[in-house]
Amino acid sequence: MSKYLSRSVQDYLKAIYSMAQHKAGLIQTTEIADRLTTSPASVTDMIKKLAAKDLVDYTPYKGVKLTKPGLKVATELIRSHRLWEVFLVEKLGYDWGDVHEIAEQLEHVVSDDLTDRLAAFLGHPSYDPHGDPIPDAQGRYRLSNRVLLSQLPRVDGLVKVQGLKTHTQDFTQYLDQLGIVLGTQLDLQGINAFDKSIRAQIAGTDLLIPASIASNLYVSTIQ
Amino acid sequence: MSKYLSRSVQDYLKAIYSMAQHKAGLIQTTEIADRLTTSPASVTDMIKKLAAKDLVDYTPYKGVKLTKPGLKVATELIRSHRLWEVFLVEKLGYDWGDVHEIAEQLEHVVSDDLTDRLAAFLGHPSYDPHGDPIPDAQGRYRLSNRVLLSQLPRVDGLVKVQGLKTHTQDFTQYLDQLGIVLGTQLDLQGINAFDKSIRAQIAGTDLLIPASIASNLYVSTIQ
DNA sequence: ATCAATAATTAGACATGTCTAAATATCTTT
DNA sequence: AAAGATATTTAGACATGTCTAATTATTGAT
Ligand SMILES: [Mn+2]
Ligand SMILES: [Mn+2]
Ligand SMILES: [Mn+2]
Ligand SMILES: [Mn+2]
DSSP states (O other), X not given: OOOOOOHHXXXXXXXXXXXXHTOSSOBOHHHHHHHHTOOHHHHHHHHHHHHHTTSEEEETTTEEEEOHHHHHHHHHHHHHHHHHHHHHHHTTOOOTTSSHHHHHHHTTOOOXXXXXXXXXHHTOOSBOTTSOBOOOTTSOOOOOSOEEGGGOSSOOEEEEEEEESOOOHHXXXXXXXXXXXXXXXXXXXXXXXXXXXXXXXXXXXXXXEOHHXXXXXXXXXXX | OOOOOOHHHHHHHHHHHHHHHTOSSOBOHHHHHHHHTOOHHHHHHHHHHHHHTXXXXXXXXXXEEEOHHHHHHHHHHHHHXXXXXXXXXXXXXXXXXXXXXXXXXXXXXXXXXXXXXXXXXXXXXXXXXTSOBOXXXXXXXXXXXXXXXXXXXXXXXXXXXXXXXXXXXXXXXHHHXXXXXXXXXXXXXXXXXXXXXXXXXXXXXXXXXXXXXXXXXXXXXXX
């Protein structure tokens, strides 16, 4: 049983992991293909290789699920990715919208203790620049009690921006434009039934948050 | 003309660059094969691809030489590699013998401005942990006037350790064992004609430096 | 100048990861 | 339950980078 995993293998595991966070049950071929912008045929090919390495459980025509070892690899990658993102923002001064692609590469650097040393250097941060939790060396992490702005039971009162569901530059630039960053406090005024857009105030200034944003923004209520 | 260069292509360019530093004229197929631990046949294959991309000038049966664009790519890689080595030693606390392999991976991360930001974060260092010069953003660097200990005209008086010719762990561990680090001052006592080993003192303590070490250690004389 | 040793190239193969097009399985609707 | 729509897999191909074995070129010694 070899220990080396190619960059492609790693990216597949990470994709499956992330998709499983947002959905119960098996992850389907087409979902993975969409996520990684490849063909379903390529995904089937790769899935077989992952199953042969015992990194996923594969039910043909149904989908896959990470095994214990597969989950471990994915978690380590997520940890590395998010720590590098913190490094890029905190130490190198990058904007939060510019770090994902670089971390996408840095996460694959293999070394016994690089990730742990990086974590120590950064002061063992618990969240990345997009509000996503950083697993510790044992793979444990705690999700802050956050919910998508679009799924709040009552659109009323103060909430705090806790994270992003998507990390594309299109999205972060949109947020920059609206003046929303991690930690921003929104004073919710109500929801427009017509298009589900949300009325809010930031520091007293009125703001209209489109549904496309609300469904990708995690917030926590402030009691 | 595509801009993307694979990791393999990059490693070949870097290898050719380094070999050209220690030797005049064309770099031969076999030399590259030895350096990268591959077969001469593979090197010939790759050389043709490099030549097709105008990264080397190739004379069949004779050897290769980097072109201007090839030299630029190689220099940027060297710059990135050495900056990462500084980061790993200065910020993450690695030993100088442990950073080469990790930097070998980090150097390939592609981004417009990552290298420049890293350089700024590190305070624009001029030398890496092994004493090798770090090219600036324009590819310029200055070699300190150093010479291999084995090639000193007179083995006598004070010299300062300025760098290593090889960076293998076998070598750095050997140096650690002898108590030699970058900047160590050696008080040279003479050379043993029998095996070219060198007698020296470090801070008053006697030390015998084998020829195998002397031929891989750069020093500068202290007037 | 010729021959043997050395160096380099070519031929043919393989592994990995990807693709398109065709075939097959599953799901959804009537 | 059958048909059509959708999802998945298979077949066959290609690009990249590597290898061994065979062939060819160059070099060095007599
Ligand atoms: Mn990646
Ligand atoms: Mn992130
Ligand atoms: Mn490398
Ligand atoms: Mn170095």
